[in-house]
Amino acid sequence: MQSPREYLRCHPEALRLYAVTDASWLGGRTLDECVLEAAEGGATFVQLRDKRASTSDLVEQCGRLRRVIPGDVPFVINDDLEAALVAQADGVHVGQSDAACEEARRVLGPEKIVGVSVQTVDQALAASEAGADYLGVGALFKTATKPEAADVCLATLSDICRSVDIPVVAIGGLNEKTVAALEGTGVAGAAVVSALFAASDIRQAARGLKSAIDRVI
Numbered sequence: 001m002q003s004p005r006e007y008l009r010c011h012p013e014a015l016r017l018y019a020v021t022d023a024s025w026l027g028g029r030t031l032d033e034c035v036l037e038a039a040e041g042g043a044t045f046v047q048l049r050d051k052r053a054s055t056s057d058l059v060e061q062c063g064r065l066r067r068v069i070p071g072d073v074p075f076v077i078n079d080d081l082e083a084a085l086v087a088q089a090d091g092v093h094v095g096q097s098d099a100a101c102e103e104a105r106r107v108l109g110p111e112k113i114v115g116v117s118v119q120t121v122d123q124a125l126a127a128s129e130a131g132a133d134y135l136g137v138g139a140l141f142k143t144a145t146k147p148e149a150a151d152v153c154l155a156t157l158s159d160i161c162r163s164v165d166i167p168v169v170a171i172g173g174l175n176e177k178t179v180a181a182l183e184g185t186g187v188a189g190a191a192v193v194s195a196l197f198a199a200s201d202i203r204q205a206a207r208g209l210k211s212a213i214d215r216v217i
């Protein structure tokens, strides 16, 4: 266990129901209305993830989403450091093949949130040392949203949670039923795409997920 940090930019409670957007699940609805419904249903964190969008598209989407996301719900952009900087998002989420955590911290400054995807304890320790505020660990279960995601088992998830003093959020195939598997792992929350955004009633899906997560975490 590392020594405790002086302060947290990202409180563990904020990671409880972490909504990751994906335009391919919207089915004719706008992203803004879907994210609003997710927030109204209890999403505690939002990540704008659009792998096909340009930096300027992301900045524009970020501006629109900011208007519907409550001020106390952190809002980060996936992968694109420049978009996060220009759009003045609350931070960025980077993977192992994106901008390094140190670079994200240098560019965004000390106040912003930097989340990092990790799959091993060594990566978790490195990201934590480099100034990450939270870690995303997955994929816990196979998922159609990202079929190429490498598997991470529950034992590794627990080891990662024990090895760092920053909060960890699990991702990949999590829904109202599968979140039960997170009990006792030490995670701060669950990050979900399709269990929210593929639902016909996103508000209701968020409520159900939030209750299911509250029962196990």
Ligand SMILES: Cc1ncc(COP(=O)(O)OP(=O)(O)O)c(N)n1
Pocket (backbone or CB within 6 Å): 018, 020, 047, 049, 078, 079, 093, 094, 095, 096, 098, 115, 116, 117, 135, 136, 137, 138, 146, 169, 171, 191
């Ligand atoms: C909360 C959270 N955890 C993990 C990921 C995956 O990020 P990354 O490895 O950068 O992969 P892509 O999202 O870019 O496909 C995430 N986005 N969010």
Ligand SMILES: Cc1nc(C(=O)O)sc1CCOP(=O)(O)O
Pocket (backbone or CB within 6 Å): 020, 117, 137, 138, 139, 140, 142, 143, 144, 145, 146, 149, 150, 171, 172, 173, 174, 191, 192, 193, 194, 195
């Ligand atoms: C964006 C993403 N990253 C993953 C990883 O394991 O790194 S899994 C994933 C998609 C999660 O989608 P769903 O909630 O629909 O399963």
